[in-house]
Amino acid sequence: MQNDAIILPIIVMACITFFTRLLPFLFFRGKKPPGILDYLENNIPPMILLLLVIYCLKDVSWGQSPYGMPELISIAVVVAVHLWKSNALMSICAGTILYMVLL
């Protein structure tokens, strides 16, 4: 998209993000939320985040060299560093730098 074309998407995303933050204040003024919300609260965020990881891989050409290996190796390194140090910034930097080297 061109510079001008991103203004509308930005406004839409801003409105939706605010809406998600506003929602409980509109509906649950002290009322107890129904059980299905607990279920969705626990399950939707992790599902979405892993889907976003997969979404980021949509332009990888799996059928030809290097067969998505830079992506898969870098992801593995991010996971390893994060399990080791639990420092988000460090994990992201390590994976990204490695990916840029592998490319």
Add this chain to the structure above:
Amino acid sequence: MDTMKSDQLFKKAFLSTVPVMFGYVPIGIAFGFLLSKSGYMWYFAPLMSILIYSGATQFLAINFFINFAPFPEIIVTTLLLNLRHSFFGLSLVKKFSGTSFVKPYLIFALTDETYALLTSIDEPEGVLKKRYYFFISFFNHLYWIMGTFIGGLLGYFITINLKGLDFALTALFVVLSIEQYKKVKTWKPFIIAFVAGLFSLFFIPSEYMLLTAILAGTSILLILRGKHHNAE
């Protein structure tokens, strides 16, 4: 007397947000840099931070822009990605009562980190509460705007080849997925995402891939809950 208290409050609020500053400024710089390097004017980064103020959403927005993502996909993905904020708010309905005119801003600025701070500090009494909450929310917002502003400028004026830098987004989502696992301690949503995601990755045109995967995954989640619920 009241101004004195207010100064102390300001300082106290600032000190409690310092850790957030160390988190927001570097990530903000990374975001601004990436947005500028994707070909957008430097001022879009701080503009997005002022209006949207959600790290994951803003990073994802870059993907939307460069891929000409259709509006339904932008809307559904943003909605579901940010749905966790609705759950944050549930536990703050009481806490935010009596914050009068700053309440809309407190709600707007409710990020993961601000939520964590607001729910873990001891609140001052009475009239000072709303100021204290406002300062904390506002400082955090300011760090994010500043970081993305600096990054936007850097990306715009520095010309170096940074092929592959966009992997930072993938890495961010990997890290957030791990953090989610630590919290929910169940594989179910990840298995569902893996199945729905891989199916969409290989069989759905890329512009509808994410939307399809989200709708499929959410349906599976609801069907599984229905079964579980009936069995009980």
